[in-house]
Amino acid sequence: MKLFQSQLGRPNSILYNRWLLYFVMFVAIGNLFMGLMGGHYLFVAYFALIGFVLTFFSKNMIVILVLAVALSNILRVVFVGTALEGMEEKKIEGFKEANDSKTDSKTDEKKTSEKKAELVDSLKGDAKDLMSAQKTIIQGFQEIEPYMEKAETLIQSIDETTKKLKEVNATTVSG
Numbered sequence: 172m173k174l175f176q177s178q179l180g181r182p183n184s185i186l187y188n189r190w191l192l193y194f195v196m197f198v199a200i201g202n203l204f205m206g207l208m209g210g211h212y213l214f215v216a217y218f219a220l221i222g223f224v225l226t227f228f229s230k231n232m233i234v235i236l237v238l239a240v241a242l243s244n245i246l247r248v249v250f251v252g253t254a255l256e257g258m259e260e261k262k263i264e265g266f267k268e269a270n271d272s273k274t275d276s277k278t279d280e281k282k283t284s285e286k287k288a289e290l291v292d293s294l295k296g297d298a299k300d301l302m303s304a305q306k307t308i309i310q311g312f313q314e315i316e317p318y319m320e321k322a323e324t325l326i327q328s329i330d331e332t333t334k335k336l337k338e339v340n341a342t343t344v345s346g
Contacts, residue, residue: 196236
């Protein structure tokens with residue numbers, strides 16, 4: 172009897188394997204993460220709801236997680252229509268459609284190159300605007316520079332006056 176039981180008194184079954192639990196948990200978390208990143212919030216809600224309901228029927232987390240992942244993915248396929256997001260089914264019937272797809276790819280390449288050209292033109296315009304802004308700032312500093320020099324001399328004279336007043340105050344208090 173001890174031969175068929177683990178140290179914790181549970182049957183030595185794959186449903187009680189710790190490493191399988193970790194793997195299933197990793198798959199479930201990855202599946203939830205992909206659902207969140209893909210914007211399938213209903214899928215995540217199905218997963219949580221199915222997992223919650225399954226806890227009333229089984230206490231084995233491997234069973235709960237596997238069924239929650241499987242059932243929520245089946246529901247996603249049924250409601251969304253496909254499990255392969257971003258994949259488009261293309262039917263090529265004859266030479267004409269194949270030829271059309273070649274022209275479509277050429278059109279797509281042309282659109283892409285036009286977008287790149289627009290982006291480069293936009294960046295050039297932004298660079299010109301930045302250069303004019305820099306010139307304006309430099310001119311502003313050049314106009315302010317004489318006033319800054321006057322302010323520096325004023326601050327120096329105030330410092331000298333403050334030192335003289337402290338000396339006078341020190342001599343009158345001590346004398």
